[in-house]
Amino acid sequence: MSITHQPSVVLSDVSFSWPDGTPALDHISAAFGTGRTGLVGANGTGKSTLLKLITGELIPVAGTVTTNGAVGYLPQNLLLTTEVTVSDLLGITDKTDALRAIEAGSVETRHFDALDEAWDFEVQARAALDNVGLEKIDVDRAVGTLSGGEVVLAAVAGLRLRSSRSEGVVLLDEPTNNLDRGARHDLYAAVAAWPGALIVVSHDVTLLDLMDDTAELRLGHLELFGGGYSDYQEQVDREQAAAEQALRTAEQKLRTEKRQQTEAQTKLARRQRYARTDFVNKRRPRTIMNQRKTEAQVSAGKLRGELDEKVAAAQEEKRQQEGRIRDDTAMRITLPDLDVPAGRRLVEFSDDHGASLVLQGTERVALTGPNGIGKTRLLESLIRQARGDGSSDDGSTGTQNSVRTSAFTDRIGYLPQRLEHLDDTVSVIDTVRAAAPNSSVEQVRASLARFLFRADRVHQTVGELSGGERFRVALASILLAEPAHQLLVLDEPTNNLDLDSVDALVSALGGYRGGLIVVSHDDAFLDRLGIDTWLELQHGALRRGGL
Incomplete structure (x- = not known):
């Protein structure tokens, strides 16, 4: 049984x-x-x-x-x-x-x-x-x-x-x-x-x-x-490859049908000119020419109808294949042109045990460590110093003043884990314009469209947005900032991003020619960023290492 x-x-x-x-x-x-x-x-x-x-x-x-x-x-x-x-x-x-x-x-x-x-x-x-x-x-x-x-x-x-x-x-x-x-x-x-x-x-x-x-x-x-997800992604990729091939075939079919329609219409027009010439020159009896004229008009109308139907069918097939292409939900992030010299010092981390790390040029650092160890506090200390809001202080657990940061640039874009710095009463477009004051409204709107804020959605207040949408506003503000940041500091950036948006962020950061510090527990995300240095924060100490 x-x-x-x-x-x-x-x-x-x-x-x-x-x-x-x-x-x-x-x-x-x-x-x-x-x-x-x-x-x-x-x-x-x-x-x-x-x-x-x-x-x-x-x-x-x-x-x-x-x-x-x-x-x-x-x-x-x-x-x-x-x-x-x-x-x-x-x-x-x-x-x-x-x-x-x-x-x-x-x-x-x-x-x-x-x-x-x-x-x-x-x-x-x-x-x-x-x-x-x-x-x-x-x-x-x-x-x-x-x-x-x-x-x-x-x-x-x-x-x-x-x-x-x-x-x-x-x-x-x-x-x-x-x-x-x-x-x-x-x-x-x-x-x-x-x-x-x-x-x-x-x-x-x-x-x-x-x-x-x-x-x-x-x-x-x-x-x-x-x-699982990898199996799903492989199946979607296969379906998209087939859909793109089918779309190319449909587009070729439509071009062929339109060309044949044009060629047929040209031939019909030529025949009509010959027929009019024959009629004017009276080369054949009038009754025969009238009969042929009528037959030609009927034949031409039928042919045009058949050609129009073929073109319409090809256009419908093209529309159907376009509907299979997935291009509706992914952010398209383009970072500003920037080139930080390889020897340009940006940040130094150090502790009382002699460990130190100087981040230079386009180096990428993953800051790791268990929850509660002080990673966020260390980053906030760095940002305060860069903005002139206070001297560098302890970034560990608070029991020892042994982990320090030194900022050598004030052009640091910081994306905090909690987005409490956003003003809930300000609109999306005004929030981003505050970071890019030299850009026109049209330029900011075009940029926000790449972050999936289109049409009237740019006028929504930040307080009306979901967690993922708030994150995209914060991300747009630091990535579109003027002047461009020489260092990006991202604290758990994948927590509020869907997988397509993570792909877009990885792709954009791949072309970023500045320094990068990332705090994340997402091993797959860190692997894709091409991290140069792994820095683990321990109680009162720093340790170089990897996963």
Whole structure:
């Protein structure tokens, strides 16, 4: 006897629009399997919206969403009060209270019901925490004492623990955004061994390659592909190559049909001139010439109609093939012309142990280290010094004034991890014009179009934008700045970028002829940047190294 497994999530002709009538999802029908599925798509396509429809937080305007069992959800921005404990995240607080009451002598039925025969829940909880690298975290610990990455991992452990007890599906929305390299690898291991259905929204290629299937949300529609992200990308690339070839064939066909139409019309015009000459010179009887004239007109009309139909069919085929080409969501970044001399000193890092690094010319530095070690603080110290807002100070954990920075240029473009420097009340175009005051409104609008801000969207205020859109405004402001920056400092730049935009950023930085400092836990992104020097920040010290 065979066992049939139901899909974990079924979407039947689902549509969703925002209260102002803006459509987000359009007649989506799909079934997510019982394994691991990566949900990908450009920023703003509705991935988080789709997850909220699956959880029931949002209700579709049409269609139905059916889930097989309970739904666990890790939101993109996990907001928790400091009083919440790890036990709460694991979902075992009720069981813990019940067990303590029973151990104290209580025989109330409600305590035994709360345990539900799961007398080994503490062992399971401990194993769940250990599996995500939180061996030293106690279940009674308040989340206010944990780092952001530890909170995310504890929440993931809780979701896995609950999903192992019952059938259902777990949804993770950008789970690696706040994780350092070590925590990411702990999460990868947990996902690789995930026991049930899992849907993951992420821009982390390493995580997405662990998936069994990939679902792409694009232009309001959902399409499923077999395999992880790399398999999906290979299939898309093959489809695009075929589409581009088909478009070239359609364009050639259209040119051929138009040429044949022109040639035929020229021949018809020539015949009509000959016929008029014969009629005027009376070379044949009038009745015969009138009959031939009528026949020629009918034949010419029929031929023109056939030619017009062929041209119209070729034009329609060309339009259809153009629709298969993906050119709708990717940023097209062009950096200003710049050439920093190879010997031009830009920044120096040093510590009290004698370690130092001088960044010169077009050198590229990856600044690494675990969360909480002080990487962001070190960069902010550098920026303050470059702007003349204060002397260089300690950039480590604050326990020792042993890590220092020295800036040798004030032309530094800084993209912080948190975009709190943006004014929510200012429009997109005015925000960027402030960084490029010598550019005309038309020039700034043209540049913003390459960052996917087109038409009236340039007049939206920053406060109306999504996280990914705010990031693109901040990125445009530093990359289009006048004069061009000699050094770019990027703190976790891939956290808010979709994969197409990451590709565009990598491509643009490939042609940037200035210095670059990048903080990132995204190994795949760093590998593509062509890093020259790896600098690891430790407690009170710097260490050169690699991954």
